[in-house]
Amino acid sequence: MADLAQAVRVFAPAKINLTLHVTGQRADGYHLLDSLVVFADVGDHLAVHRQDGFSMRVEGREAAAVPADTDNLVLRVAALFKDLQGARFHLLKELPVASGIGGGSADAAAAMRALAALSQAGNAPDMADVLRLGADIPMCVRSDAARVRGIGDRIEPLTDLPPLHAVLVNPRRAVSTPSVFKALRNRNQPPMPETLPHFADASDMAAWLGTQRNDLEAAATSVDPAIAQVKAALEACQGCMLARMSGSGATCFALFADHRTAKNAAARLCEAHPDWWIKPARLGDQSQRAAPQLIRSTT
Numbered sequence: 001m002a003d004l005a006q007a008v009r010v011f012a013p014a015k016i017n018l019t020l021h022v023t024g025q026r027a028d029g030y031h032l033l034d035s036l037v038v039f040a041d042v043g044d045h046l047a048v049h050r051q052d053g054f055s056m057r058v059e060g061r062e063a064a065a066v067p068a069d070t071d072n073l074v075l076r077v078a079a080l081f082k083d084l085q086g087a088r089f090h091l092l093k094e095l096p097v098a099s100g101i102g103g104g105s106a107d108a109a110a111a112m113r114a115l116a117a118l119s120q121a122g123n124a125p126d127m128a129d130v131l132r133l134g135a136d137i138p139m140c141v142r143s144d145a146a147r148v149r150g151i152g153d154r155i156e157p158l159t160d161l162p163p164l165h166a167v168l169v170n171p172r173r174a175v176s177t178p179s180v181f182k183a184l185r186n187r188n189q190p191p192m193p194e195t196l197p198h199f200a201d202a203s204d205m206a207a208w209l210g211t212q213r214n215d216l217e218a219a220a221t222s223v224d225p226a227i228a229q230v231k232a233a234l235e236a237c238q239g240c241m242l243a244r245m246s247g248s249g250a251t252c253f254a255l256f257a258d259h260r261t262a263k264n265a266a267a268r269l270c271e272a273h274p275d276w277w278i279k280p281a282r283l284g285d286q287s288q289r290a291a292p293q294l295i296r297s298t299t
């Protein structure tokens with residue numbers, strides 16, 4: 001049998017909630033959601049080496065706000081792996097923290113994919129324990145387009161979505177997810193239709209998305225009014241087919257017909273708002289890109 005790999009690198013793609021309907025609330029306070037989720041070719045990068053004992057280093061443009069101790073979701077998810085003796089993590093942080101695009105969840109999910117490649121089968125943690133760490137983590141493990149219901153635990157893969165071109169914008173202001181859920185007025189909104197339509201192309205899909213919602217948008221905007229400014233700036237971009245907030249904010253996305261139009265819009269926004277985090281992105285299935293890549297092998 002081949003020896004286990006010694007080290008792998010993994011990409012942790014940003015999660016984008018194209019829709020986010022809040023359909024109820026459980027007795028424990030968690031909200032029931034119905035969300036169409038895709039992943040971006042923008043994200044964090046994690047390298048994981050086998051070693052005895054755990055250690056972590058966080059670098060990159062967005063590293064300052066990220067804990068590098070046992071509060072980091074990477075170390076917290078690693079602690080759930082049975083019999084794992086240790087690992088060295090090196091996180092390159094590109095995604096803004098507490099921004100509604102699941103950065104911490106994406107990192108935790110990337111650590112799970114890496115540790116699955118580095119450890120013996122059977123060591124993997126229970127999904128119920130993972131879900132308690134972060135409701136977004138299970139959907140980020142696959143990093144593939146999905147309809148997500150429950151509190152994030154009912155994941156149905158969506159295979160025939162058209163590729164989407166977007167611009168992601170964060171005003172560089174962290175928004176806390178619990179504070180947004182707390183500010184929510186209506187916790188019982190209608191779900192998406194039981195059967196989603198087939199989309200001929202990106203513009204067909206954007207038109208349908210326009211009939212759906214992010215039910216957290218008003219609550220998040222009451223927590224941080226800068227979200228309204230970000231959304232208005234995206235809506236004013238040439239070729240914008242739809243602008244909406246992702247997750248609990250503050251990141252908003254806009255959809256465009258092609259990558260060139262998205263890149264032009266991003267360039268203009270960068271000129272007008274040099275202090276914002278602005279990225280053109282391709283949205284869809286990132287599962288191949290997110291798969292662990294061997295750094296060194298003993299085989």
Ligand SMILES: C[C@@](CO)(OP(=O)(O)O)[C@H](O)COP(=O)(O)OP(=O)(O)OC[C@H]1O[C@@H](n2ccc(N)nc2=O)[C@H](O)[C@@H]1O
Pocket residue numbers: 017020029030031032033035099100101102103105131132133134135136137150151152177178181246247248249
């Ligand atoms: C809103 C969403 C939509 O995808 O995304 P983000 O804004 O975080 O990216 C997620 O549901 C967030 O998932 P995640 O960020 O993992 O949240 P968790 O750490 O599990 O929960 C943080 C807090 O948010 C609230 N929470 C979270 C998920 C949920 N379905 N109902 C809730 O009420 C709870 O108050 C919980 O204590």
Ligand SMILES: Nc1ncnc2c1ncn2[C@@H]1O[C@H](COP(=O)(O)OP(=O)(O)O)[C@@H](O)[C@H]1O
Pocket residue numbers: 065066067071072073074096097098099100101102103104105107108136177247248249
């Ligand atoms: N690897 C990580 N990256 C980002 N935040 C992390 C990480 N580990 C723990 N956290 C904590 O998780 C909280 C939520 O961050 P994040 O996952 O980026 O939010 P969101 O899901 O809204 O994008 C932050 O306040 C941060 O302190």
